[in-house]
Amino acid sequence: MSAPPRVRFAPSPTGFLHIGSARTFIFNWLYARHHDGTMILRIDDTDVDRNTQASLDSIFEGLKWLDLRWDEEYHQSQRLALHQQMAWRIFEQGLAYRDYTPAAQGAEEKPYGEGAWLFNPGMRDLSPEASRRRAEAGEPFVLRFRVPRDGARAVQFRDGVYGYQSKECADIEDFALLRSNGIPTYHMASCADDLELLVSHIIRGQDHLTNTFKHVLIFEALGAAPPQFAHLPLLLAPDGSKLSKRKHGPVVSVTTYRDAGFLPHAYVNFLCLLGWSPKDDREKMSLDELVRAFSFEGINRDNAVVNFQENDPFDPKAVWLNAEYIRATPIEDLARLLTPFVCAAGFHAEPGKMLQVTKLIRERIRLLSEVATVADFFFLDELPPYDPAELIPQKGDRQMALLALQYAREVLTTTDFYHQALEASLRQAAMEISERGWHGSTLKIKTGQMFQPIRVAVCGRKAAPPLFETLEVLGRETCLKRIDRAIAMLK
């Protein structure tokens, strides 16, 4: 029926890719894919002073990691002529005027005492001749939109998320279209490009909701019907403030999540759940499911809190989702994903071993980076120091630990080194110890009491993957060496 939508994500390269921006990208992408439309990436780099290459790199790096594609790409800085031309078209129609008031200097107080500022005195009604003369004389000016002041006109539009919106022109200030250096402002450049690129739906943060009235004015001045708008609730910090790089540091940067070992689609999934819901209790959703389920109706109007803490930078739900995705990842794929993290920890990640280790830790890590702490003993030549008290089992003592280790040592010297055989012979050993009693006592040793000293001796800690599989991966030589060391520590 209607033409497929054209949507755009338009970041400005003035900082790293913000997770709120990432979410805006994702929602645009979902809308485009849901309707077989076109996803446009437009770099809004009109603020020459604040743009940085590092920021641009960060945006592309972040988007690349998210693993979602766009179909067309533009840079506003290469389209300035178009924006200027459109601005002057508005001027020609008498809908904009030159304002020669010098720019307000830096840190001047905002006098919000009585009402809002609407325009600078004397400039709106400068005669066309006077205005042109001063321009020709080289006097700098900003080009301002002439917001209708006569009558009680209101600007209105229908937002896909927030519904019908209306604002009196009397509450809209004469905003700038061109700066005194001739560079278009965000409002001008954005509308000009949305028009020229035939953007049909503008999906962006709610911080633009009130800007939209200005944009509608621009579209109308250019004789065009405004696109459809859909504004997204904002992402907040736990204290209710808007997420900011300044205040909240790395938790707002997409690359932080990548570096911590989030799976991109797990993270996309998490971001989708912030401010949107399929309304049927589904939470873990594949990209396909998200595309199918996405609609503006599912978008909330209330801002959403990213629930990070000072001692834990990641939202627990994001971590949980990531663990879900990790457990759903085939061993071979997961081993490959884990490898860089193992290498980064300074370990030698031999592919065959990675496969074995991955199998044992897949259900024990929530972030890929945790491999370094959870599986270190698989890669280390020598175990880091640990407390010998750890070797002593629950309701046991030093003698019991020693006995268990000595018995284990004996068994492990001869038994076949695969986990079924290891389990059988170590359980047998536990029974034998129990039958004989230990150091004159009639107490029996439970399997748990038998296995804990071995586990600690071999892994250096109590919390570890299943013992027999672990022994198998470690190999006889390493196991015996570590048990010997543990025995020495107990003596």
Place this chain on the structure above:
RNA sequence: GGCGCUAUCGUCUAACGGUUAGGACGGAGCCCUCUCAAGGCUCAAAUACGGGUUCGAUUCCCGUUAGCGCUACCA
């Protein structure tokens, strides 16, 4: 200050006038078990406040409060 937006468990959310207010994360407990996980089960936990409208309000209207946004020659 002006204008706009918003308000359900700690957090993310469901319930488009009638539900014991549902789910998830996190928390607590139990089960399973060689530890840790994973898995299963159970529990605690919310409609900001005050007025209306209605036989009946989480839901509709108004007010209060609170939060957020915009109010730049930033985007």
